[in-house]
Amino acid sequence: MQVIDRIELYHVTAPLPAPFAPSWMPGTIRNSVTFYLVRFITDDGVEGWSAFTGAGRERVGLGHMLADLFLGQDPEDIDKLSERIHIMAVGGNFNWWIEPAFWDIKAKNAGLPLYKxxxxTDDRLRLYASSGELREPPARRDEAEKRLSEGFDTMKIRVHDWDEKVDIEHISDxxxxxxxxxxxxxxxxxxxxLTAKGDAPMWSLDRAKRFADAAADVGLAWVEEPLFGEWHEEMAxxxxxxRVPIAGGELHLMGYHELARMIKMRCYNIYxxxxxxxxxxKQSLDIAKLCHEEGVEFSSHTWTNGFGFIINAHVxxxxxxxxxxxxxxxxxxxxxxxxxxDAIIKEPFMHxxxxxxxxxxxGLGFEIDHDKLARYGKCFFTASRKEVHWMPETMADMG
Known part of the structure; x- marks a missing residue:
């Protein structure tokens, strides 16, 4: 039986070409894409990769837990491995991002792209351009024209102002x-x-209704996450x-069971x-199956990094x-x-x-650029079935 023989963990910080101010993190300016990268290697040399966004050093203690839970395990036993990820969640460590690495191995063993x-059977996906920053109306018009010229027929913008009239003006314009x-x-x-560096408005149901009315009046395709994520009753x-579809569901850490409840409550039209x-x-596909059964729509969220994009594309x-x-x-x-x-992926995922x-x-369908991984990444934990090596000397470079 093939087993997981080795684990490596990296912290990667790769520069952005210009500062980026994500609308969902008021007061934050990002100058790099930062993530934790995991590599599982089987006893016969098959590799499985995944990565998850990370602000700083918050996951540096993860290695020993992964070694205890996954070394020596069958990488194709997804149910058992998922149960072990859930064990981590019970202890307060939500790490579902690890699970796709096992699917990477399983699909490589089968000689197939994961989605197959x-x-x-869908080899081409129709995309919508998803912006990430707040912009004034003239700049937003220019952006929309550019995306249209590139072939996109749908674009998602952002609003996040204290004054609801400003938000309505932005979508209407x-x-x-x-x-x-x-x-x-x-x-x-x-x-x-995510208000650690700047406060932001918290919409009431009444404000969300007024905004939905304005969005319907100007023919928007959908309105995404207009209410706090735990307000299931208000969402419904x-x-x-x-009069316009309401969408959401990207960060529900309880996975299938919470989203299944929301689907049956009709919290959203699009999940x-x-x-x-x-x-x-596995749970994402179970959610998609339930969406089919319940007559609602499904389209994965992808705003993390290149690994998150391609994994969600397969789903x-x-x-x-x-x-x-x-x-x-x-x-x-x-x-x-x-x-x-996609800084450490050899061929970025272009549209x-x-x-x-x-x-x-x-597998997941990419190759790691090991030269760039060496340039931008620090391996801070390795473990095999024979030895464990945590490298604290690299910690000063991981901020």
């Missing part, structure tokens, strides 16, 4: 400017509060009220779980929704661009005139 192993040439959606970033009321947060590949391509729904493509020039987001061509190589 999962039963997917760009929607009217595009005059039906492009679909516009909006992310309100109300489902979670808003969705029942709204957007992110595999890296909401239970891994979406296997979900059965790819023929009718659009898939998120993060793009916010000049700071957040594919070449920087093709608003479409994405799924990789056809086995």
């Amino acid at each position: 192993l999962l039963g997917g 760009v929607a009217k400017h595009m005059q039906g040439r492009m679909k516009i959606s909006v992310d309100c970033n109300q489902a979670f509060r 009321k808003l969705t029942a009220y709204s 957007q779980p992110d595999t890296m947060w909401t239970g891994g590949v 979406f391509a296997a979900s059965g929704f790819a023929k009718d729904m659009v898939f998120e493509y993060p793009l916010n020039e000049p700071g957040w661009v594919p070449e920087a987001r 093709d005139k608003g479409w994405f061509n799924m990789p056809q190589t086995p």
